[in-house]
Amino acid sequence: MSPDVHTLTGAYALDALDPDEREVFELHLAECSACTHEVAELVATASRLGAAVAVTPPENLRKRVLVEITRTRQETPGGLRLVGADGELGAIRRRKWTTRISVAAAAVAILVAGAFGVVAINANHQLQTAQGALSQAQQQYAPVAQLLAAPDVHTASGTADGGSATMLTSRSLDKTVLVTANMPVQPANRTYQVWGINSAGFHSLGLLGNGSGGTLNVTDLGNARQIGITVEPAGGSQQPTSSPIMHFAVPA
Amino acid sequence: MNDSVRPLRRTIDAGLGLPAPTAEELLVEVARGSESAFEQLYALIASPIFGLVRRIVRDHAQSEEVTQEVLVELWRTASRYTPERGSALNWAMTLAHRRAVDRVRSAQASTDRDQRVAAMSNDREFDEVAEEVATRLESEQVRRCLSGLTDLQRQSIVLAYYNGNTYREVAELLDTPLGTIKTRLRDGLIRMRDCLGVTG
Structure with a gap:
C-alpha cells in the first residue's frame, strides 16, 4: 500500500476523480483491503458534510416524486448489476468477487478485442493468427496487470470522440503503458501516434495503429509533461502533421 | 460504517411510546414495494439530498x-441496500453527490466551470457553508470540524465536495x-x- 496511490482515497471519497481514473482506482481498491476500509470511512464522512447543508425541497417536488414512483418498476433482488451502471452507489464493501471479476474481465475483454481486431484483417491465416492474437493479448495484458498491482501506480487519461486513453505509470517498475479503447477506427493508411510533449516540443512515443483500441509500452517517456495523440499517415511521422485529438498531463 | 451517519428516526409519534421506523428499516420496506414506507423515507432524506444537490448544481430547477x-x-434500486453498506442516509448522499456531480460535469465545459469557480472567492464559499450549516446540531459539529482544518485542507x-470540482x-x-x-x-x-467520530 503505497502512500502515492493511497492518497487517492480522499479524492475518490469526494467524487473528485475523473471517470477513467476512478475506474482504475476501483481496480486497485479491489486488491487493497486497507484502502477499502479507509474509503468506506471517508465516504461516510463526506455524507456528513452533505447532510449538513440540508434544505427542505418545495412541496411540489414531493408530489412529483410520489407520482413518479408509482410508474417506476423496481429492480428485483439479485437482478443484473453492472459495474458503473445507473444506480451504482460507489459503496465499496459489496465490490466482492463478482464485481472484481467483471471489472477485470472487462479490462481483459478490451485488450483481447483489440488483439482480435488483427485476426479479422488476416482472415486467411486464421489458426496461426488466432494463436498469435492470444499470445499478443497475453503480452498486452501482462504489463497492465503488473502495473495495476504496483504500489505506486499513477494514472492519467483523456477522451476524444467517445474513445479514451489511459496511461498507467509506475516509477518503482520504471514502466509506462498507454491503453486506448473505443477510438474511432481510422482508414488503413492512417495510424494513431502517441507523443510526449514538453517545452522543447514533441517526441514520438510510438504508434497505436488505426484500430479502436491498443496497448503501447512506452519505453522512453523522457521528460514529457503532456501526452498527445494525433492521427498520422501509416508508419507515423517525425513530427505531428495534425493537431492532437487528445492530450492530457503525464501522471504525477 | 453503520454509525457513520446517525440513525434518522422520526419523532412525531413519540407520544405513542412506539419508536418510528429508522430510515434503514423503511428502506427495507421500500424494497418490498411499499409506497407508504417510501413516503416516510422521503420525509427523512429529501432535505439532505436536495440541500447537497442544490449546493453543487446551483440552478434551482x-x-x-x-x-x-x-x-x-433510490425507489428503483432499494433492493440493493443492505445495512452493512452503511446507513441509509449515507447511501442516499453518496448517490446524490455522484448524480449532482455528473450533472455539472456533463452540462458544462470545464472552462465554464473553471470560470464559475474562479469567480467565487473561496473564503466566501466557506462562509456560505458555515452560514447554511449553523442552524442544526449536526451542522454545528460539521462547521466546528471544518474550521479545525488548515486553510488548504x-x-x-469545500471545492471538491460542495462545488463538485475534480x-x-x-x-x-x-x-x-x-x-x-x-x-x-x-x-x-x-x-x-x-x-x-465516524468509525468503520
Whole structure:
C-alpha cells in the first residue's frame, strides 16, 4: 500500500476523480483491503458534510416524486448489476468477487478485442493468427496487470470522440503503458501516434495503429509533461502533421 | 460504517411510546414495494439530498430535477441496500453527490466551470457553508470540524465536495501542485472523520 496511490482515497471519497481514473482506482481498491476500509470511512464522512447543508425541497417536488414512483418498476433482488451502471452507489464493501471479476474481465475483454481486431484483417491465416492474437493479448495484458498491482501506480487519461486513453505509470517498475479503447477506427493508411510533449516540443512515443483500441509500452517517456495523440499517415511521422485529438498531463 | 451517519428516526409519534421506523428499516420496506414506507423515507432524506444537490448544481430547477432522479433511483434500486453498506442516509448522499456531480460535469465545459469557480472567492464559499450549516446540531459539529482544518485542507474539500470540482480542477483553482491537493483531500477528510467520530 503505497502512500502515492493511497492518497487517492480522499479524492475518490469526494467524487473528485475523473471517470477513467476512478475506474482504475476501483481496480486497485479491489486488491487493497486497507484502502477499502479507509474509503468506506471517508465516504461516510463526506455524507456528513452533505447532510449538513440540508434544505427542505418545495412541496411540489414531493408530489412529483410520489407520482413518479408509482410508474417506476423496481429492480428485483439479485437482478443484473453492472459495474458503473445507473444506480451504482460507489459503496465499496459489496465490490466482492463478482464485481472484481467483471471489472477485470472487462479490462481483459478490451485488450483481447483489440488483439482480435488483427485476426479479422488476416482472415486467411486464421489458426496461426488466432494463436498469435492470444499470445499478443497475453503480452498486452501482462504489463497492465503488473502495473495495476504496483504500489505506486499513477494514472492519467483523456477522451476524444467517445474513445479514451489511459496511461498507467509506475516509477518503482520504471514502466509506462498507454491503453486506448473505443477510438474511432481510422482508414488503413492512417495510424494513431502517441507523443510526449514538453517545452522543447514533441517526441514520438510510438504508434497505436488505426484500430479502436491498443496497448503501447512506452519505453522512453523522457521528460514529457503532456501526452498527445494525433492521427498520422501509416508508419507515423517525425513530427505531428495534425493537431492532437487528445492530450492530457503525464501522471504525477 | 453503520454509525457513520446517525440513525434518522422520526419523532412525531413519540407520544405513542412506539419508536418510528429508522430510515434503514423503511428502506427495507421500500424494497418490498411499499409506497407508504417510501413516503416516510422521503420525509427523512429529501432535505439532505436536495440541500447537497442544490449546493453543487446551483440552478434551482436543475437541482429539483436531479433530486427527483436520485429519489426515484433510490425507489428503483432499494433492493440493493443492505445495512452493512452503511446507513441509509449515507447511501442516499453518496448517490446524490455522484448524480449532482455528473450533472455539472456533463452540462458544462470545464472552462465554464473553471470560470464559475474562479469567480467565487473561496473564503466566501466557506462562509456560505458555515452560514447554511449553523442552524442544526449536526451542522454545528460539521462547521466546528471544518474550521479545525488548515486553510488548504478546508478549501480543497469545500471545492471538491460542495462545488463538485475534480482534484485536478482544485489544484488549478488553488494554484497548488496536484500531489499536494491529493494529500490535503485525504488528510483533511481523515481529520474530519476523527473530529466527527465516524468509525468503520
